[in-house]
Amino acid sequence: MTKISWKPGTMLSPVPPVMVTCGTMEKPNVLTVAWTGIVNTEPPMTYISVRPSRYSHDIIKNSGEFVINVSTLELAKACDYCGVTSGRKTDKIKDMKLELEACQKVKAPMLSKAPISLECAVKSVQSFGTHDMFLAEIVNVNIDDKYLEKDGRFALEKAGLLAYAHGRYYTLGRDLGAFGFSVDKTKENKTKPRKSKFAEVLRAEEILAEKVSAIKKGLGHRKKKEPEKARFQKKRGNDFREKLRADR
Numbered sequence: 560m561t562k563i564s565w566k567p568g569t570m571l572s573p574v575p576p577v578m579v580t581c582g583t584m585e586k587p588n589v590l591t592v593a594w595t596g597i598v599n600t601e602p603p604m605t606y607i608s609v610r611p612s613r614y615s616h617d618i619i620k621n622s623g624e625f626v627i628n629v630s631t632l633e634l635a636k637a638c639d640y641c642g643v644t645s646g647r648k649t650d651k652i653k654d655m656k657l658e659l660e661a662c663q664k665v666k667a668p669m670l671s672k673a674p675i676s677l678e679c680a681v682k683s684v685q686s687f688g689t690h691d692m693f694l695a696e697i698v699n700v701n702i703d704d705k706y707l708e709k710d711g712r713f714a715l716e717k718a719g720l721l722a723y724a725h726g727r728y729y730t731l732g733r734d735l736g737a738f739g740f741s742v743d744k745t746k747e748n749k750t751k752p753r754k755s756k757f758a759e760v761l762r763a764e765e766i767l768a769e770k771v772s773a774i775k776k777g778l779g780h781r782k783k784k785e786p787e788k789a790r791f792q793k794k795r796g797n798d799f800r801e802k803l804r805a806d807r
Contacts, residue, residue: 573722573729576638578628579607580676581618584661584668589651590615591642593723594690595627603697605679608690614646619693623681624665628673632719632730639728664699674718676701 574593582588594608605627609616619625630638637655644651652659658671662678669676679695686692706714720731736743 570725572724574724576630576642576721576723576728577607578630578634578638578641578670578673579615579619580626580628580659580669581615581622581624581667583666584659587652587659587668588615588618588646589628589641589657589670590646591630591638592627593642598694604682604694605677605697606692606694608687608692610690611686616691619681620684620691622666624667625679625681625693625695626662626665626667626669627677627679628670629675629718630721631672631674632721634670634672635721635728638721660701662699662701669701672703674703674706674715674720 575595576591576593577595578589579592579595580587580589590609590613592607592609595606598604598606607625607627609619615625637657640655641651644654651657659668660671662669662676665678665680667678669678677697678699678701680698681693681695683694684691685694702713703718706717708714716731716734722729722731
């Protein structure tokens with residue numbers, strides 16, 4: 560394997576495609592942002608980078624606040640739509656039938672269906688060229704209690720979190736272990752990967768794709784001899800795939 564040197568670019572992937580709400584409950588707006596992350600623990604600090612030409616840019620700059628809503632599989636279509644359309648031309652919240660709730664610390668609303676909504680207060684704005692970075696303090700956190708387990712653990716992996724890599728959206732599924740699993744020497748192995756229905760469905764789809772590919776290769780040599788069998792296997796594979804999608 561040989562690595563090839565490319566010109567500098569934004570090749571850090573994956574990143575979280577979050578839906579940022581701003582404005583007020585009376586006049587809200589939402590945009591999708593992939594340039595975001597955590598910059599400090601105490602106090603909890605985050606940032607979003609927004610092009611000055613975006614409709615939400617001035618709303619956030621003038622109000623000094625925004626809300627980061629974590630995106631999920633359920634919100635995938637709305638997440639993409641809010642990233643390619645402008646609030647100047649259409650009401651994205653109405654178009655995608657997004658439900659809003661009032662926040663406690665900021666006037667900007669949050670998305671009801673987001674598993675996590677971070678209320679943010681802008682501390683500074685810095686221009687870097689194509690984007691302005693809004694550095695902000697997380698002043699309040701809102702979570703969906705349906706992901707709280709009996710032991711108090713927040714099972715966020717069950718939400719079907721989205722990731723964005725090189726122009727495409729993906730869902731996170733496979734659990735490789737908890738923080739520190741590489742040095743965990745305990746007998747009970749507290750970092751043992753947790754299984755989730757969502758991860759099992761994703762793995763089932765991978766297995767199905769591998770089987771379908773193998774079937775197609777095999778049928779390529781027998782296509783003239785067994786056309787009926789080929790059509791049956793293709794239909795069975797499609798039916799199984801549709802069932803998996805329905806379960807998800």
